[in-house]
Amino acid sequence: MAGTGPEHRGLAKAKGYIQIDQELCKGCGVCIFFCPKECITTSTKLNAAGYLPATYSTDSECTGCAVCALVCPEVAIEVYRA
Ligand code: SF4
Numbered sequence: 001m002a003g004t005g006p007e008h009r010g011l012a013k014a015k016g017y018i019q020i021d022q023e024l025c026k027g028c029g030v031c032i033f034f035c036p037k038e039c040i041t042t043s044t045k046l047n048a049a050g051y052l053p054a055t056y057s058t059d060s061e062c063t064g065c066a067v068c069a070l071v072c073p074e075v076a077i078e079v080y081r082a
């Protein structure tokens with residue numbers, strides 16, 4: 001129902017951001033697939049190992065849920081809560 005969510009009761013929504021280690025990332029795309037907020041895209045710049053790494057979109061609405069970090073096989077993602 002409209003007007004009953006936490007944001008309408010004056011409570012802050014969970015906010016966060018992530019940092020992706022561009023050199024650890026192998027560009028597998030798993031984090032991109034699983035992020036519920038579509039916060040992650042693929043870089044257009046190759047890393048030193050020759051992969052196109054995942055990149056955080058700074059204008060996205062990351063909730064800090066940490067799903068991306070949990071599914072990353074390279075442990076390349078750090079999650080921060082704002
Ligand atoms: S913490 Fe959650 S919302 Fe933020 S980028 Fe990762 S999966 Fe997406």
Ligand code: SF4
Pocket residue numbers: 020024025026027028029030031032053054071072073074075076077
């Ligand atoms: S899941 Fe990890 S290794 Fe795969 S694209 Fe995302 S950051 Fe890179």
